[in-house]
Every structure is written in structure tokens, then in C-alpha cells.
Amino acid sequence: MAIFVSDNPEATKKFGEQYAGKLRAGDVVILNGDMGAGKTVFAKGVAAGLGIGDEILSPTYAYMNDYYGKLYHFDCYRLSCGEQAEALGLCDYFYAGGVCLVEWAENISSVLPKNCKTVTIRKTGENQREIIYE
Ligand SMILES: Nc1ncnc2c1ncn2[C@@H]1O[C@H](COP(=O)(O)OP(=O)(O)OP(=O)(O)O)[C@@H](O)[C@H]1O
């Protein structure tokens, strides 16, 4: 486990970009952290690191955004249980071969694959974050 201290959103994004270099297709990464911690900012960096040029928007209303089958960005904030994710067909994407980034994964913990990686972002100041990763 290691900790990266970020002093601004750009540093978090840069860190996500570097972190992407350690990922393999099919990896599922749980992004932990409170509202406004910086999970989506980190996801923007990962997308850039994977060579995805699109603007990454929070998928809150869509539950999951699919970037070319290369990256699946989930926001499970509005899901209440794993069965709901299952019923929506969201779980298949965990096994579809792209990198999965999952915000609010705790809401669907019963259907998460085994061996997920975890990144936890803690707000330690107005613009400071601790990013805890494996
Ligand atoms: N060091 C930092 N790293 C990341 N974000 C930061 C940092 N400092 C300030 N911020 C701000 O914190 C906010 C993080 O928002 P973001 O949407 O990434 O949070 P989130 O964890 O995805 O929240 P939610 O659970 O609501 O989806 C942004 O407004 C960003 O500008």
C-alpha cells in the first residue's frame, strides 16, 4: 500500500494517468471516497492514461459510461443493491475485458468481482487529498 499526496485537481488527474500504466485490460478498480473526494477527477486521469481523448463526465445518471470497451466508468451512487445492478445488466461489464472504474462500489458489493483493486481518496484539506493505492 502506498500514499500519494495531491495538492490540486491537476495532480490527482496526473496521478490517475500514471496509475493507468499499471492497469491491465479487465482490471476492476474500486474508487473509494466521499462525495467530492476526487474519484471522477482521478477517473479522468486514468482515461487519459489509457489514451482516451473524450471528456469524462460523471456517469451518475447513466450508472456507467462505456469508452470504446476500453474503459467502463461506473457511478453506483443511485443504486441500492447488487441485484439492481444485475437487473440493469451492469455486471456483465466487469467481465467484458475493459478496465472498470467503480465509484460507490459499496452499494453493489454483493456483485463485485473478486480481486478488485482499490484506490481510496481522502480529503485532507480544501485542495489536498491523500490517495491510498496498492
Ligand atoms: N487535490 C484534489 N484532487 C481532486 N479534486 C480536488 C482536489 N482539490 C480540489 N478538488 C475538487 O474536488 C472536487 C472533486 O470532484 P469529483 O467529482 O472528482 O468527486 P467525486 O469523488 O467523484 O464525487 P462524487 O461521489 O459526487 O461522484 C472537484 O471540484 C475538484 O476540483
Ligand SMILES: [Mg+2]
Ligand atoms: Mg464522481
